[in-house]
Amino acid sequence: MELAPVLAGLEARDPAAVGRAISLVENGRAGFEELLSAIHHRLGRARRIGITGPPGAGKSTLTEQLVRRYRALGLPVAVVAVDPTSPFTGGALLGDRLRMERVALDPGVFIRSMATRGSLGGLATATREVCDVLDAAGFGRILIETVGVGQSELDVARTADSTVVVLVPESGDAIQTLKAGIMEIADLFVVNKADRPGADRLRQDLEVTLGIRAGHAFRHVPAHHGARGLSPSRGADQAPAGWTPRVLATVASTGEGVDTLVTLLDTHHAWLEGSGELTARRRRRLVERTREVLTRAMARWVSHDAAVEQLLQDRLAAIEAGRASPYEVAAEAIELLRPGSRV
Amino acid sequence: MELAPVLAGLEARDPAAVGRAISLVENGRAGFEELLSAIHHRLGRARRIGITGPPGAGKSTLTEQLVRRYRALGLPVAVVAVDPTSPFTGGALLGDRLRMERVALDPGVFIRSMATRGSLGGLATATREVCDVLDAAGFGRILIETVGVGQSELDVARTADSTVVVLVPESGDAIQTLKAGIMEIADLFVVNKADRPGADRLRQDLEVTLGIRAGHAFRHVPAHHGARGLSPSRGADQAPAGWTPRVLATVASTGEGVDTLVTLLDTHHAWLEGSGELTARRRRRLVERTREVLTRAMARWVSHDAAVEQLLQDRLAAIEAGRASPYEVAAEAIELLRPGSRV
Numbered sequence: 001m002e003l004a005p006v007l008a009g010l011e012a013r014d015p016a017a018v019g020r021a022i023s024l025v026e027n028g029r030a031g032f033e034e035l036l037s038a039i040h041h042r043l044g045r046a047r048r049i050g051i052t053g054p055p056g057a058g059k060s061t062l063t064e065q066l067v068r069r070y071r072a073l074g075l076p077v078a079v080v081a082v083d084p085t086s087p088f089t090g091g092a093l094l095g096d097r098l099r100m101e102r103v104a105l106d107p108g109v110f111i112r113s114m115a116t117r118g119s120l121g122g123l124a125t126a127t128r129e130v131c132d133v134l135d136a137a138g139f140g141r142i143l144i145e146t147v148g149v150g151q152s153e154l155d156v157a158r159t160a161d162s163t164v165v166v167l168v169p170e171s172g173d174a175i176q177t178l179k180a181g182i183m184e185i186a187d188l189f190v191v192n193k194a195d196r197p198g199a200d201r202l203r204q205d206l207e208v209t210l211g212i213r214a215g216h217a218f219r220h221v222p223a224h225h226g227a228r229g230l231s232p233s234r235g236a237d238q239a240p241a242g243w244t245p246r247v248l249a250t251v252a253s254t255g256e257g258v259d260t261l262v263t264l265l266d267t268h269h270a271w272l273e274g275s276g277e278l279t280a281r282r283r284r285r286l287v288e289r290t291r292e293v294l295t296r297a298m299a300r301w302v303s304h305d306a307a308v309e310q311l312l313q314d315r316l317a318a319i320e321a322g323r324a325s326p327y328e329v330a331a332e333a334i335e336l337l338r339p340g341s342r343v
Numbered sequence: 344m345e346l347a348p349v350l351a352g353l354e355a356r357d358p359a360a361v362g363r364a365i366s367l368v369e370n371g372r373a374g375f376e377e378l379l380s381a382i383h384h385r386l387g388r389a390r391r392i393g394i395t396g397p398p399g400a401g402k403s404t405l406t407e408q409l410v411r412r413y414r415a416l417g418l419p420v421a422v423v424a425v426d427p428t429s430p431f432t433g434g435a436l437l438g439d440r441l442r443m444e445r446v447a448l449d450p451g452v453f454i455r456s457m458a459t460r461g462s463l464g465g466l467a468t469a470t471r472e473v474c475d476v477l478d479a480a481g482f483g484r485i486l487i488e489t490v491g492v493g494q495s496e497l498d499v500a501r502t503a504d505s506t507v508v509v510l511v512p513e514s515g516d517a518i519q520t521l522k523a524g525i526m527e528i529a530d531l532f533v534v535n536k537a538d539r540p541g542a543d544r545l546r547q548d549l550e551v552t553l554g555i556r557a558g559h560a561f562r563h564v565p566a567h568h569g570a571r572g573l574s575p576s577r578g579a580d581q582a583p584a585g586w587t588p589r590v591l592a593t594v595a596s597t598g599e600g601v602d603t604l605v606t607l608l609d610t611h612h613a614w615l616e617g618s619g620e621l622t623a624r625r626r627r628r629l630v631e632r633t634r635e636v637l638t639r640a641m642a643r644w645v646s647h648d649a650a651v652e653q654l655l656q657d658r659l660a661a662i663e664a665g666r667a668s669p670y671e672v673a674a675e676a677i678e679l680l681r682p683g684s685r686v
Contacts, residue, residue, distance in 0.1 A: 033670045041665030286662050290655060290669040291645070294676050298641040301677065302634070312633060319629050322384030326633040327376045333637050334644065337680075 003031070003038055010039065010137045013076065015107060018137050022112055025129045033293070036129055039136035044282065046078075046135035047269055050160030051145045057166040058192040061252040062261075063145045069262050070141045071108055078110040078139040082127055082146040110139060124155035125292045128285075131159060158285065161278065162268045164261070166190045167206075169198030183209065186245050187268050190261060194249035206247045243271050301337075308333045346374070346381055353382065353480045356419065358450060361480050365455055368472045376636070379472055382479035387625065389421075389478035390612055393503030394488045395528075400509040401535040404595040405604075406488045410452055412605050413484045421453040421482040425470055425489040453482060467498035468635045471628075474502060501628065504621065505611045507604070509533045510549075512541030526552065529588050530611050533604060537592035549590045586614050644680075651676045 006024075009017020025032045049066075051059050063079055070077045114127055127144065134142050144160055165186040189210075191203045207213035246264050250257030272278035302308055311333055318324040349367075352360020368375045392409075394402050406422055413420045457470055470487065477485050487503055508529040532553075534546045550556035589607050593600030615621035645651055654676055661667040 037668040037670035040662075040668035040670070043665075283659070283663060286669060287655060287659060290662065290672050290676075293669050293673040294645055294651070295642045297673050297677050298645055298680075299638045302637055302641055308637070312630060316626070316630060319383075319633065320626060322386075325380040325383035326629060326636050327380035327383070329633050330636040330640050333633075334640050337641075 003034060006035060007038060010133065013137045013139075015110065018110055018133065019112075021133045021137075022130050025133055026114065026126055028126075032129075036132060039132060043132055043135045046131070046139055046142045047162070047265075048131055048135075048142045048144060048160045049265060050163040051143060051166060052147070052163065053166035053190075053192075054168075054171060055147055057168050057171070058252045059145050059147070059166050062164075062166055062190065062192060062250065062258070063143050065250075065252050065255050065258040066141075066143060066262065067109055068255075069258060071106060075140040076108045076110075076138060078131075078134040078137075078142045079112070080127060080130055080134070080142060080144045081111070081113045082123065082144065110134065110137075124159065125289075125296070127155070128159050128289065158288070161272060161281070162187045162265055164188045164190055164265075166192050167202060168193045169196045169202050171202065183245075187243060188261070188264055189245060189247045190257075191247065191249045192252050194257065195251050199249060203247050203249060210245055210247070212244055212247075243268065243275075243277075302333070305337065307336050311336060346377060349378060350381060353476065356480045356482075358453065361453055361476065362455075364476045364480075365473050368476055369457065369469055371469075375472075379475060382475060386475055386478045389474070389482055389485045390505070390608075391474055391478075391485045391487060391503045392608060393506040394486060394509060395490070395506065396509030396533075396535075397511075397514060398490055400511050400514070401595045402488050402490070402509050405507075405509055405533065405535060405593065405601070406486050408595050408598050408601040409484075409486060409605065411598075412601060414449060414451055418483040419451045419453075419481060421474075421477040421480075421485045422455070423470060423473055423477070423485065423487045424454070424456045425466065425487065453477065453480075467502065468632075468639070470498070471502050471632065501631070504615060504624070505530045505608055507531045507533055507608075509535050510545060511536045512539045512545050514545065526588075530586060531604070531607055532588060532590040533600075534590065534592045535595050537600065538594050542592060546590050546592060553588055553590065555587055555590075585618075586611065586620075645676070648680065650679050654679060 006017060006021055010021055021035060023029075024035060051063055051066075053059050060081075063081075067077050067079060112130065114123065114130060131142050131144065163185050165188070167189065169191070189206050191199050191206070193199070194203075204213060246267075248257060248260050248264060250261060252258065269278075272281070311329065315324055315329045315332070319326060319329060349360060349364055353364055364378060366372075367378060394406055394409075396402050403424075406424075410420050410422060455473065457466065457473060474485050474487065489498075506528050508531070510532065512534070532549050534542050534549070536542070537546075547556060589610075591600060591603050591607060593604060595601065612621075615624070654672065658667055658672045658675070662669060662672060
């Protein structure tokens with residue numbers, strides 16, 4: 001693939017070019033790292049917003065509402081929907097996607113579902129790289145929607161500048177089990193379907209847990225959570241030490257509360273910029289990205305190295321017979337690959 | 344950690360020693376690969392059985408019933424429960440685990456939940472290694488229970504000798520979307536909660552889809568599915584070309600149908616052995632394992648190499664300023680690591 005026309009197409013935000021560039025990156029086809037390398041210098045203009053929560057919380061509807069608001073402000077918006085593609089729930093997710101297509105007729109909107117990619121590199125890295133393409137194409141807001149399963153919330157948090165956790169009144173019972181994984185990554189909590197019974201209670205419970213409402217006077221923050229940890233509730237005479245997550249109510253199906261969400265996302269972004277946290281996070285992510293790319297390149301190197309292949313072939317019989325273990329043979333392969341070993 | 348006492352403890356199937364060995368392996372602590380290397384020669388005695396399906400299908404209850412049957416046959420049994428630990432559904436899974444503990448008082452039963460591990464190596468590899476420890480400790484059956492989310496079914500299939508997919512009558516609607524990911528990995532389909540309406544219909548639908556009941560005369564198998572693909576329905580004059588997945592009904596809560604499941608698991612294992620497929624699969628897995636271990640060792644090498652660290656430090660400012668990309672710097676790091684580069 002020739003790079004120049006793709007770059008020109010991205011510059012012009014041509015939907016077909018954007019789609020082709022994303023496919024290239026998502027599938028890791030020849031030239032994808034050259035493309036990502038070539039766009040690197042123009043990244044950082046987009047705000048990346050993660051939206052996560054349990055199945056049925058209304059994430060897609062809320063995402064669609066955000067898309068409408070940002071479009072009304074004249075901003076090009078991209079949506080990256082990250083589904084861990086469960087074959088058991090495929091139907092429901094498909095329904096969400098179809099509904100979303102109502103906003104997709106607008107050329108200022110780009111919607112893409114990410115499927116799980118093979119082991120080489122993984123979904124989180126691929127998602128970050130797809131967001132880079134969208135950033136380079138000038139989408140001012142990138143909404144990364146992911147269903148709350150497994151490790152994916154944490155990975156979203158490290159991809160996004162702002163992370164929104166969407167809950168519903170029915171999630172109330174789960175709030176005790178939420179704490180461990182979710183509390184640390186949420187910049188904003190949305191209590192969606194807030195016209196249902198239990199919404200006020202959930203909101204209050206969240207605020208107590210966050211230490212922004214009386215109930216617990218103070219919430220201890222484990223030191224290792226660092227800048228992403230919750231800040232303790234503060235007395236009026238203390239300077240703000242960090243970001244205190246906000247809790248808000250929405251009814252995504254009617255649009256109620258979505259304007260407030262947009263405002264709070266702006267507030268959070270202003271805090272990120274003003275506090276230096278945006279720069280710090282992006283620096284950390286660049287280091288992480290370089291390590292990820294390096295690890296991926298190492299894996300590619302291993303799988304294409306003729307001497308390693310020969311070794312694996314030669315030693316397979318010994319591994320099978322129990323005379324050598326995979327661990328011993330891997331160590332032998334590492335020795336083959338070490339600097340100076342073949343000179 | 345000294346290796347000899349751990350190995351002796353595994354040999355004696357001492358629960359505390361087994362638990363410690365698994366923790367060592369699961370957390371990738373110092374010495375874990377030495378342990379795995381030392382037990383490699385005595386692996387292969389256990390039958391590894393994967394049990395997967397959507398949430399609420401009754402996997403844990405069915406697993407518990409299988410444990411009881413195997414215990415009645417005098418076989419030591421281990422259960423490895425792989426939860427993608429969603430913070431949103433933590434409660435329900437915990438309930439399952441607690442229920443399972445009714446059988447856990449038996450010293451011939453070992454139950455372990457696997458949490459998601461960090462990026463280095465990943466959950467699938469860690470699960471395989473934990474199963475190795477259990478195999479070495481003489482557990483004749485290892486039941487690997489995993490909720491059907493994301494990539495995990497496919498990973499279970501590659502870990503287990505036999506894979507059981509558990510569905511419930513309510514799954515009927517989902518059968519069309521099941522096909523892609525699930526049909527290829529299932530050796531046995533269990534229609535659980537078969538006392539509910541719709542069970543017969545689901546069973547028939549599965550059999551039609553599998554080509555073992557009239558409806559579709561013939562089911563085409565994409566060539567790349569290879570030995571794990573479904574065999575087409577056969578005329579009486581054709582020799583069996585592979586394994587045709589069986590469909591059976593159970594009511595796990597009462598134990599109905601579980602004896603049949605045990606019998607069919609034996610039938611599948613006999614087919615695996617007789618056809619040479621067991622040997623072929625285990626050979627493929629040993630090659631895969633060696634590659635996984637090698638990739639993990641490479642990642643460790645990268646993260647501990649002083650010259651690479653220095654390069655990343657030196658080039659960070661350039662990456663931040665957009666003068667260099669993570670991809671260029673990763674390529675520079677690979678050059679540093681290549682054989683002969685430092686001589």
